[in-house]
Amino acid sequence: MGEKERQSWDLGRFLNTLNYFELIPFFSDLQKLFNSDNRPSLNLNSNTMSMILVTGATGGVGKRVVRRLLEQNYYVRVLVRDIEAAKPLFDDKVEIIQGDVTRPETLTSRLLDNVSAVISCVGTKVQPVEGDTPNRDKYSQGIKFYMPQVVDSPQEVEYLGMKNLTEVAKKYIRSDTKLLFDFSHPTEAIKDTWGAVDDVVMGGVSESSIRLEQNKAVFSGNVSIANNGGFASVRSKNLNPPVDLSNYEGIELRVQGDGKRYKFIIRCEGRWDGVGYSYSFDTFYNTPTTVRIPFSDLIPVFRAKTVPEMGKFDPSCIYSMQLMQTKFEYDGELNPKFSPGLFRLEINSIKAYGHKINTPQFILISSAGVTRPGRSDINLEDQPPAVKINDQLGGILTWKLKGEEVLRQSGLNYTIIRPCALTEKPGDKTLVFEQGDNMRGQVSRDAIADLCLQLLQLPTACQKTFEVSEEDKPNQQQLKEAIASLNQD
Known part of the structure; x- marks a missing residue:
């Protein structure tokens, strides 16, 4: 039989099409009645329909950032050194790519494919020297300080790593698109x-x-x-x-x-x-x-x-x-x-x-105190331990500052967050923002993760560096107004 001759028409498939697209009123009403609680919804107007790359995602702040991104329907990609070790830490919705910011050959275009923003939580690993207490809580709560040692090279992680990451971001990041x-x-x-x-x-x-x-x-x-x-x-x-x-x-x-x-x-x-x-x-x-x-x-x-x-x-x-x-x-x-x-x-x-880029493309978690080593206008004895023993830690704060400057010179829309001592406390207090790197205090890792997500949507956060700590009172602040009041770099 020739292609142009009449062939039998499939009424069942015709009805299935109408039913799938809810064009048969009675059956459509029944579908909505029985599926209303379970059927997933799709809202393409949401600003969170974007791919976000998180580096340092296995750390305390990084894991929280990933979890919150997923809760708000972002697509999430993470860069890790060891995929097998990282898999148990993440939901199966997270795309895991193996690589290292200190090894530029591992930072390929695939890393930034469809990515609209980067949240960098990378930091030099610091641990107690051999024989010191294994109780890490006294450090993470920002109350006491064990005798520390750095595991990685701060120069490679904080400075050269940032240089490598911003170079690939400049080439491939696509903040002008909406996925x-x-x-x-x-x-x-x-x-x-x-x-x-x-x-x-x-x-x-x-x-x-x-x-x-x-x-x-x-x-x-x-x-x-x-x-x-x-x-x-x-x-x-x-x-x-x-x-x-x-x-x-x-x-x-x-x-x-x-x-x-x-x-x-x-x-x-x-x-x-x-x-x-x-x-x-x-x-x-x-x-x-x-x-x-x-x-x-x-x-x-x-x-x-x-x-x-x-x-x-x-x-x-x-x-x-x-x-x-x-x-x-x-x-x-x-x-x-x-x-x-x-x-x-x-x-x-x-x-x-074709969207005009007006929100942060790169959010960097740095640290309060990065400018203080060597400053003549402060008394080092009154400073937090990390500032006083910066040299013993391989100049970690000095290299963080150099990494910040790499990002400022990159041409990307950026926000640099300098948190004070990070704690495991609930992030339910009012955040306080300052500039000039004189702030002291503590701030919850939960609060920093929440802040990162809010900054992704704030045009007024671009080209700004600020310190952040918490006040011991319930959070009633207006974040948009607080960020808008800060000065650009």
């Missing part, structure tokens, strides 16, 4: 969002699916021109609430194709069979490709017919996205690279691009 769908690390909400919409809805017999395999989504199937059909696609359910991308320039796809031409369709109305805005793009066989789709280049279409009277695409109210393999181009023209049969498109990510 919408990360198919290499899909959440349950993403898995529940995408489904097939084939020409079965028009009487055709083409068939496709989207599935997750080996850190990517695979859109594949078989396109048939029987029954006057000729398209297969996968589409997201309507986003609720619709996503606002008005501060971006377009959509970026990271794909690997089969040499065929595909369409990307995006809708700024919630109707199922309404107007979509389309962009055709070519792929190269078995070759990874980045496709950038400017919003200004999107074509308004209705069932492959252009409708220019609909005007330009409105990125402030996006309801759904769709990928399509089709024989139809626009207004009766045919896809010049179409052939019926099997197809395969791998998708790693869908992002928005």
